[in-house]
Amino acid sequence: MNRTSGAILVLSGPSGAGKSSLINKIFNDIGSTYFSISTTTRSKREGEIDGVHYHFVSQEEFKREIDEEMFLEYALVHGNYYGTSLGPVKKALKEGKLVIFDIDVQGHDAVQNRLADITTSVFITTPTLEELKKRLLSRSTDSAEIIAKRLDMATREVQRISEYDYLIVNDDLDAAADVLITIAKAARMKIPTQQINEFVQMWAL
Ligand code: 5GP
Numbered sequence: 001m002n003r004t005s006g007a008i009l010v011l012s013g014p015s016g017a018g019k020s021s022l023i024n025k026i027f028n029d030i031g032s033t034y035f036s037i038s039t040t041t042r043s044k045r046e047g048e049i050d051g052v053h054y055h056f057v058s059q060e061e062f063k064r065e066i067d068e069e070m071f072l073e074y075a076l077v078h079g080n081y082y083g084t085s086l087g088p089v090k091k092a093l094k095e096g097k098l099v100i101f102d103i104d105v106q107g108h109d110a111v112q113n114r115l116a117d118i119t120t121s122v123f124i125t126t127p128t129l130e131e132l133k134k135r136l137l138s139r140s141t142d143s144a145e146i147i148a149k150r151l152d153m154a155t156r157e158v159q160r161i162s163e164y165d166y167l168i169v170n171d172d173l174d175a176a177a178d179v180l181i182t183i184a185k186a187a188r189m190k191i192p193t194q195q196i197n198e199f200v201q202m203w204a205l
Contacts, residue, residue, distance in 0.1 A: 005093050005094060005096060005118070005192065006034075006092055006093040006094070006095065006096050006097045006098060006099055006118070007093075007098055007099070007118045007119070007120070007187050007188050007189075007190050008093075008098075008099050008100075008101065008111065008115055008118055008119040008120070008187070009098055009099070009100045009101070009119075009120050009121075009122070009183070009184055009187045010101045010103060010107075010108050010111055010119060010120070010121040010122070010164075011023070011100065011101065011102050011103075011121075011122050011124055012102075012103060012104055012105055012107070012108050012121070012122075012123050012124070012157070012164065013123050013124035013125045013157070014125055014126070014132055014150065014151075014153065014154035014157060014158075015136070015150050015154075016126070016132050016135040016136040016139060016150065017124050017125045017126050017132065017135075017170055018124065018126075018135075018170045018173065018176070019102050019124050020102070021173060022124065022168075022170065022173070022176055022177055022180055023035065023100060023102065025173065025177045026177050026180050026181050026184065029181050030098060030181055030184040030185060030188075031098065031185075031188065032095075032096065032097045032098065033097055033098045033099075033100060033184075034088070034089075034092035034095075034097045034098070034099050034100070035099075035100045035102075036084050036085075036088065036089055036099055036100065036101045036102075037051070037052070037053070037054060037055060037088075038054055038055070038082050038083060038084055038085075038102070038103070039054065039055040039056075039057055039062065039065065039071075039081075039082070039083045039084075039085060040054045040055070040056060040057070040062075040080055040081065040082045040083075041056075041057060041058065041059050041062050041080045041081045041082075042054075042056075042078070042080035042082075043056070044056050045141045045142075046141060055085075059081070062074075062081045062083065065083065065085075066083075069086075070083075070085055070086060070087070071083040071084060071085060071086060072084045072085070072086040072089055072110070072111070072114070073103070073106075073107045073110035073111055073114075074107075075103075075104055075106035075107050075110075077104050077106075077153070078146070078149050078150065078153060079149075082103070082104070082107070084101060084103060084107065084111075093118075098184060098187060098188050100184075104157065105157050105160045105163070108121055108163065108164070109163070112163075117190070117192050117193040118190055118192050119190075120165050120166075120183065120186070120187035120190060121163075121164045121165050121166070122164060122165065122166045122167070122168055122180065122183055123157075123160075123161045123164040123166070123167050123168070124167075124168045124170055124176070124180075125154070125158060125161075125167070125168075125169060125170065126169070126170060126171070127169050127171045129151065129154065129155060131171075132151065132154055133147070133151055136150060136151070165183075166179075166183055168180060
């Protein structure tokens with residue numbers, strides 16, 4: 001049965017677990033895809049480009065977008081706002097694309113509440129908290145205080161892994177990428193409830 005619209009793949013997991021590297025690695029192997037660029041009030045890290053990694057905005061601008069109901073979901077993470085704009089997601093879904101979100105556990109919750117029937121979710125993490133700390137320190141983009149906050153957040157997020165469809169322990173990038181490609185291809189095959197109902201209806205005597 002062919003899908004008539006797109007599907008959603010939610011990726012969550014601690015900063016430093018390798019989500020961005022994984023997405024970049026699999027991007028060309030999973031067909032027509034739209035990677036949702038979030039809006040955030042956090043400051044730009046070195047090497048990040050506005051409109052590519054995030055849309056970087058002020059608190060005032062973010063609050064205006066909340067008031068105008070422009071977000072599919074938004075959350076306060078590590079003291080900064082992060083949100084997913086609804087417009088481009090709707091368009092990509094209409095075009096039949098697989099829409100990928102890199103969002104936290106709160107965002108995942110919100111997406112499941114609104115679009116569970118077309119959503120597949122994956123939690124990606126390092127094998128241990130110690131390994132995560134090593135990676136965040138070697139990335140050297142965050143202060144000691146921010147790293148401590150991220151580690152604290154990671155211990156809390158890991159408690160919610162059971163809310164996800166899949167867990168990828170990213171200790172080998174190639175192996176993790178292979179698993180994620182398989183999941184992304186399957187995510188595309190998820191049929192929305194409405195389409196299933198229409199199919200069932202056709203079988204009515
Ligand atoms: P970072 O500051 O490391 O880029 O991201 C921090 C956290 O915010 C990550 O867990 C990331 O998944 C999450 N995040 C990024 N964009 C969004 C978003 O649009 N919504 C939500 N809920 N979380 C987001």
